[in-house]
Amino acid sequence: GAVVSQHPSWVICKSGTSVKIECRSLDFQATTMFWYRQFPKQSLMLMATSNEGSKATYEQGVEKDKFLINHASLTLSTLTVTSAHPEDSSFYICSARAPRDSTASPLHFGNGTRLTVT
Amino acid sequence: SQQGEEDPQALSIQEGENATMNCSYKTSINNLQWYRQNSGRGLVHLILIRSNEREKHSGRLRVTLDTSKKSSSLLITASRAADTASYFCATTLFQAGTALIFGKGTTLSVSS
Numbered sequence: 001g002a003v004v005s006q007h008p009s010w011v012i013c014k015s016g017t018s019v020k021i022e023c024r025s026l027d028f029q030a031t032t033m034f035w036y037r038q039f040p041k042q043s044l045m046l047m048a049t050s051n052e053g054s055k056a057t058y059e060q061g062v063e064k065d066k067f068l069i070n071h072a073s074l075t076l077s078t079l080t081v082t083s084a085h086p087e088d089s090s091f092y093i094c095s096a097r098a099p100r101d102s103t104a105s106p107l108h109f110g111n112g113t114r115l116t117v118t
Numbered sequence: 119s120q121q122g123e124e125d126p127q128a129l130s131i132q133e134g135e136n137a138t139m140n141c142s143y144k145t146s147i148n149n150l151q152w153y154r155q156n157s158g159r160g161l162v163h164l165i166l167i168r169s170n171e172r173e174k175h176s177g178r179l180r181v182t183l184d185t186s187k188k189s190s191s192l193l194i195t196a197s198r199a200a201d202t203a204s205y206f207c208a209t210t211l212f213q214a215g216t217a218l219i220f221g222k223g224t225t226l227s228v229s230s
Contacts, residue, residue, distance in 0.1 A: 109160035
């Protein structure tokens with residue numbers, strides 16, 4: 001089945017530094033990937049939709065200059081948290097849908113990245 | 119944005135018992151999906167029910183959908199300790215893009 005790999009699984013960084021999270025579709029090409037954020041004991045909140053070869057579409061309230069998304073190939077999307085602050089500490093999860101799947105089909109999720117900003 | 123509201127927020131049962139989780143949503147949907155999340159992990163798709171379907175089964179899972187009430191339920195029968203996880207409903211909206219919008223989730227704890 002479709003596998004989405006996310007790296008790193010956890011990262012600790014100092015306040016003010018930037019962190020890059022990678023999301024790869026291993027056995028399929030993903031024209032669209034989705035980035036979610038999840039705080040402890042809460043649900044997933046959609047941050048942005050990443051489209052291969054074009055700019056990401058951000059949800060209301062998500063700062064595009066802080067959360068940089070690059071989807072340069074059909075198998076890789078990256079999320080960079082720039083100038084991270086403790087309030088950015090969260091669980092970030094990417095997901096993708098294979099091109100052959102309809103827009104109503106399930107998403108395939110990575111295992112998430114636990115970001116802790118000290 | 120949040121679309122679904124699950125209840126209960128937390129559910130504790132014994133192995134062998136059935137677990138029922140409910141989800142309500144606000145706007146018209148294309149389909150409704152249920153996902154499972156083990157602690158600190160990504161999500162795993164469980165089952166999808168289309169807006170023109172009323173009930174669907176998959177193994178020990180039974181999902182119902184009532185579009186008139188904008189609600190869905192997930193029943194897990196003969197629960198096992200390994201079913202301990204958080205369960206989320208998610209919807210694909212007709213008028214929105216193709217992303218999933220998730221409910222708040224139900225945390226299920228099954229003790230042996």
